[in-house]
Amino acid sequence: GIQVEQSPPDLILQEGANSTLRCNFSDSVNNLQWFHQNPWGQLINLFYIPSGTKQNGRLSATTVATERYSLLYISSSQTTDSGVYFCAVGTYSGAGSYQLTFGKGTKLSVIP
Amino acid sequence: NAGVMQNPRHLVRRRGQEARLRCSPMKGHSHVYWYRQLPEEGLKFMVYLQKENIIDESGMPKERFSAEFPKEGPSILRIQQVVRGDSAAYFCASSPSGGVSYNEQFFGPGTRLTVL
Numbered sequence: 001g002i003q004v005e006q007s008p009p010d011l012i013l014q015e016g017a018n019s020t021l022r023c024n025f026s027d028s029v030n031n032l033q034w035f036h037q038n039p040w041g042q043l044i045n046l047f048y049i050p051s052g053t054k055q056n057g058r059l060s061a062t063t064v065a066t067e068r069y070s071l072l073y074i075s076s077s078q079t080t081d082s083g084v085y086f087c088a089v090g091t092y093s094g095a096g097s098y099q100l101t102f103g104k105g106t107k108l109s110v111i112p
Numbered sequence: 113n114a115g116v117m118q119n120p121r122h123l124v125r126r127r128g129q130e131a132r133l134r135c136s137p138m139k140g141h142s143h144v145y146w147y148r149q150l151p152e153e154g155l156k157f158m159v160y161l162q163k164e165n166i167i168d169e170s171g172m173p174k175e176r177f178s179a180e181f182p183k184e185g186p187s188i189l190r191i192q193q194v195v196r197g198d199s200a201a202y203f204c205a206s207s208p209s210g211g212v213s214y215n216e217q218f219f220g221p222g223t224r225l226t227v228l
Contacts, residue, residue, distance in 0.1 A: 004154075031215065041201060043219040086154055090215065097168035099145065100205075100217060102154035 002027045006087055006103035013077045013110050021072040021106045023087030031090035032063050033100065034072050038083045046072070046085075077110045084108070114139065116206050116220035117186075124226045131191040131198070133223045137206030144187045145217060146172075146179060149201040161187060194227045201225075 003026040013019055023032075034046040047054050047061040049070065054061055058077075063070040074081055084107050088100040117136040125131050137144050143162055147155040157171040161181040172179065176194075181187040191198055201224050205217040 033216065035219070041224070042221050043203065045216070045218060048216040088155075090217075093168070095168070097160055097170075098215060099157040099160060099168065099171070100147075100155075101157065102147075104154045 002029070002089060002091055002101050004087060004089055004101050004103040006085075006106050008106060009104065010107045011109070013108065015077060015079060015110055015112050017077050018073070018075045019077060019108070021074070021085055021087075021108075023070040023072070023103055025068050025070075025087075025089050027068070027091075029065065029068075029089040029091055030098075032065075032070050033088045033090070034061055034070070035086045035088065036081075036083050037086060037105070043086070050090075074108075077108075079110045079112060082108055082110050116204055116218055118204050118220035118223050120223060121221060122224045122226070124228065125194050126228050127195060128193050131194050131225055133189040133191075133202050133204075133225070135187040135189070135204030135206075135220060137187070137204075138208075138218055141206035141208050141218075143207045143209065143215070144181050145205045145207075146187075146189050147203045147205065147219075149203060149222070151200075155203060158189075191225075194225075196227045199225055199227045 005024045031050045036044045049063045051065045060073045084105040088102045146158040149155045159179045160168040176192045201222045203222045204220045207215045
């Protein structure tokens with residue numbers, strides 16, 4: 001099956017700093033999503049981005065599908081950005097099946 | 113504008129008991145997915161359902177686990193004769209379509225299952 005690798009696995013930032021999270025995947029994908037899992041365990045949708053660049057406030061994401069990677073940028077980080085960031089790629093298989101394959105995540109800690 | 117709803121949020125079972133996890137998709141969504149998250153890991157796909165149909169259950173253990181999405185009511189993930197290794201967070205997601213055009217998945221808050 002498809003492999004999804006995220007880096008770095010852990011990241012500690014001072015409040016106000018910027019960061020880039022990376023997601024590499026091993027094969028062609030149909031879609032890609034970024035999520036933030038907050039300290040209470042809830043998964044928040046950040047981006048649905050099979051290709052191109054999108055921005056939402058202090059966050060932006062870029063997916064280069066032909067080179068099999070996606071980047072998530074966080075600018076002017078805040079303590080509320082802490083949590084785990086997951087990249088998930090969507091793939092179709094036979095008989096109309098579709099599923100997301102998740103990376104292991106990047107655990108971000110923003111300190112005041 | 114309710115999102116995906118799951119209940120219960122926390123469930124404690126003793127070994128050998130049954131666990132039933134419920135998921136109501138977002139309004140207008142007819143595609144439901146179940147994922148399992150073990151501690152310190154990413155989510156793993158279990159099963160994909162549409163109303164009254166199981167589309168793909170390739171990620172679900174062959175024994176003790178079953179899922180359904182009836183014509184009326186929520187989707188149910190059922191685990192029979194639970195063992196300690198079943199302790200995990202179980203997430204449900206829904207999407208408006210399973211097709212190529214738009215299939216962004218939205219996740220519920222999860223059910224944390226603890227097996228004693």
